[in-house]
Amino acid sequence: MIAVAVVQSENPEVREEDYAAAMMGVQNIALAAVALGLGTHIKTGGVMGDAAARTAAGVGENERIVAVVNVGEPAELPPPRKRESATAFTSGRP
Numbered sequence: 717m718i719a720v721a722v723v724q725s726e727n728p729e730v731r732e733e734d735y736a737a738a739m740m741g742v743q744n745i746a747l748a749a750v751a752l753g754l755g756t757h758i759k760t761g762g763v764m765g766d767a768a769a770r771t772a773a774g775v776g777e778n779e780r781i782v783a784v785v786n787v788g789e790p791a792e793l794p795p796p797r798k799r800e801s802a803t804a805f806t807s808g809r810p
Contacts, residue, residue: 718745718785719773738782745785755790758783 720742722734746756763769764781775781 718787719775720745720782720785721773721775721779722782723776724778724780735780735782742783742785745787749785749787753789754787757786759786760784 720738722738725731725734742758746758749756760783764783769784770781773781773784
């Protein structure tokens with residue numbers, strides 16, 4: 717388990733920027749793990765405010781848990797899903 721947290725800024729703009737940057741870091745952790753053949757599960761939401769979870773992660777009063785990334789060896793590898801071409805979701809207009 718990797719707990720990702722940010723220090724809460726008093727400035728709302730900085731606070732949102734820090735949150736967004738942390739989530740990009742979470743994505744990069746997940747992508748790196750998958751490249752190494754590991755499985756990942758990203759947990760966000762209400763549990764991040766749970767007092768026991770905050771204590772377990774060592775998060776201070778002025779910090780926010782952004783996500784918990786579970787990383788490990790998958791029990792089984794699911795078959796790849798069929799994906800539509802990007803052209804199905806884009807248009808040729810500038």
